[in-house]
Amino acid sequence: MQLADLSAHELAELIRKKDVSAVEATEAALERVRAVDGEPGRLDGPRDEVEKVHAFITVSEEQARAQAKAVDARLAKGEVPGPLAGVPYTVKDIFAVKDVLSTAASRILSNFVAPYTATPVERMNAAGAVMLGKVNLDEFTYGSSNESSAYQPASRNPWNPAHVPGGSSGGSAAAVAAGEGALSLGTDTAGSIRQPAAFCGVVGMKPTYGRVSRYGLIAFGSSLDCPGPVARTVRDAAMMLNVIAGPDAHDSTAAATPVPDYTAALEEGVKGMRIGLSPDYDKITFFNHETGEMDSQPLPKEIADAVLRAADKLSDAGARIVEGVPMPHTRYGIPAYFVISRVEAASNLHRFDGVKYGHRTAFKPKDLRDLYRKTRAEGFGPQPKLRILMGMYVSAAQYSEQYYHRALQVRSLIRGDFDAAFDANGTHKLDALLTATTPTPAFPVGDIYGDSVLMQYADQLTVPANHAGVPAISLPAGLSSERLPLGVQLIGPDFSEATLLRAARAFEAATAGEAWRAERPAVLVNI
Amino acid sequence: MPDQISPDLFNHLVELAALELTAEEAEYLRDQLNKQLKSIEELAAIPIPEGTPPAAHGVPFPPDVRAPLRKDAAALAPEAGDIKTRAPQTSEGYFVVPGIPHEELD
Structure with missing residues (x-):
């Protein structure tokens, strides 16, 4: 195990005890970037690279070293460092960071050096985390594969670089999976944190709409956009959410609801929790160009099986699994x-x-x-x-x-499905709904890009949570026959992040000994 | 079924969007636009119970969730000069643009 592969939690612990310095942790992460990332994406760069990860647009080495030295200096003086002191992380290049190129992966912002820093980045830095640089995404976040980035080569999947990492936070998920930083700050508008997290075998959480400030986030869908954590472990995601969540005078939609300590109850298990399965998440419905009709197909078996295995694990850990929960408006998402x-x-x-x-x-x-x-x-x-x-x-x-008006009404109907499922006086009284995160594992580069309809349907199982505004988390749940990660998702009621993280941690603990957990992404095999 | 977006309507949208497209781009984008519109046709067929409100966003924002409004106070922005250095062209503190289309009045 190298320093770059340690979790944020372990690394922060070692740094606090001065067993490892923040500078050493940062150098280890930068060394990993040099080993696996290849050339960063650039305008008019090559599109056909399939060996390296290419997560980055900008590696801000000097700033990272300066931040790390500052953390070590504070530790040497005996000051209490922040909860993420010395932990290297990356930022999706859709956030403004002062004096750093902030491109949105678009030519139109290719010369834009931001004059201010986004609130979630400001909070990560204040907590002592060390920003390694800005990572790639679909142009303005518009896509599910990173292929639409104006900065090529765009991110690849560390498990198989001939496959996409997902998107739009593809650089975030790829970087975290490959050990290029323990954490990444992503955004999720229709699944843009959860889908790439599932594709790259990492943890990704879309918090409740308003839980994390959008100040400094280059806007896409302002009623849907949510910044959130990408991490290798559930505890790391909880630690990061602790840091970035909370009200912000710069964003009137940032909720004033108090932020609990998301790590406090992580190990308390799922005994007594009610976790639902819905037949409406067992299938995907998509538009067939050839027939002009909507087609419905069951999820591929290995994905459906991953959900059922997860349900069994949670049931063994003491949760009550509630089957047959109707979510009838899912397909209209x-x-x-x-x-x-x-x-x-x-x-x-x-x-x-x-x-x-x-x-x-x-x-x-x-x-x-x-x-x-x-x-x-x-x-x-x-x-x-x-x-x-x-x-x-x-x-x-x-x-x-x-x-437009009709779509906004449909959003109310989708919200109504969740309200009914989570209603404490209703039929199902769920604490969380368990579903697959994506209808397929990561697809090959070039397979879908160009067909904007098919690409959008990659988000079918994630987008309802965005419409409803509710929090959701994607967790690694196994590997496909092609050795590509499979993800499952837990969705909960408004501001139930602590409960979701606790259930996610219970699943992580229950599967800790499984063979697939010991597997490593292909790009790390000879490292 | 004929395409919903005819070339004429498409050109009108391009004008409204303040874009300029090559012939190749226009062909791809019009085709994709028509495919997207076909794929959302089912929106019209979704039974929507009477009185279903349009949702501006999913999460309700009652007063205990909403951040209180800040005091309406004017303040100078010390970074204004720095912000203007990002502009492609400025002069004496103003952004410079080419002529604004207008008609001379008699």
Whole structure:
């Protein structure tokens, strides 16, 4: 076991006891980056690399060393360090970080050095964590594979670099899986933390909407976006959530609800908890271009089996498994998301115009309108352009009743499914719902990219929690026949993160001795 | 079924979106847009009980969850100068842009 493979919890412990210095921990992580990451993504870079992880857009080595030295200096003076003192972490390049390139993986922000730091990053740094750099994502988070990034080569899956890491927080999940930092700060709008976490075999949590401030997050779907932790262990995710959660004067949607210590009850087990299974999460429904009809298929057997195995483990640990929980509006999550997220994306992307910051066309424009058009044509890749066009169409006055208003009502219906399942006076009285995280394991690079409809359906099992705003966590739950990770998800009621983390820890503990837990991502085999 | 987004309607959207597309890009994007719209057709068929409210977001924000409003106080932003250094072109503290399309009045 190398230093780079230790959990945040173990590392913080060693650093606090001065068995390891923050500088040593940082150097070990940077050494791992050099060993496995290959060249960072860059504009017009090659798209066909399939050997290295390529998680990074920017490695901020010097700042990381300075942060680590500052932590060691504080320790030497006998000061009480923060809970994550000396722990190396990465930040999805959708957060503004002062004096660091903040690109959103888009050409339109390729020269943008942020003038301020996002609240969750500020809080990680204040807790003593050491930022190694910014990691890749789908352009403006628009995708489920990282392939839409303007910075290529984009992140690959450490378990098999010919496969995608998922997305949009693909760089975050890939980096954590490969030991390039113990933690990463991601965001989840339709599954963008949980889906890549499942694909890369790590823990990823989307907290309740509003639990973590969005200040400094480059906005996509403002009513859905949630920053959250990516980690290798449940305890690490809990420690990170402790640090980043809480109200923020800069974000009026950041909830004032008190933040409990998410690590306090981690080991208390699931005895007495009611955990549900729903037949509506056993299948995927998708649009078939050939027939023009909606098709429904059961989940692949190895994924369905992983969920059932997890249910057995939780049952053995004392949970009551409640089968047959109806979640009838699950299948409408993607159609409603296609509308709501595009309207919000189109609105949010209007600020990128070549006037106040970011890319401006080198052509001499005729007038201001021409400046906007040329700048945006050059700066945005195909996915942002597509989202803007779709958002403009479905929110146009004559269509918005049919699309946007209806999609917002569907969101109420999806929320209603969760309210009924978690109702303490209802039929099922669930503490959590257990589902698969994704309908497939990580797919090969190039398999789906370009088909925006099929790509969106990768989020079918994760997006309902975003519509409802409720918290959810994805956990590693085994390996496929192709040695690719499989993930399961626990979804709970508003602000029930402590309960979800406790159930997640119980599952982690119950499977600690299983053979797949000892397996390592392919890129680490000869390290 | 004919495409919902005709080339003319598509060009109108491109204009509204302040974009400019190559022929190849336009063909790909129009095709994808039509596929997305077909895939969400079922939205129209979802039975929605009368009185279902539209949800601006999933989590309710009652007063105990909502952060209280801060005091409405004016303050100078010392970083204003730094922020303006990010602009492609400025002059004497102003952002510089090419001519704004307008019509001369008589």
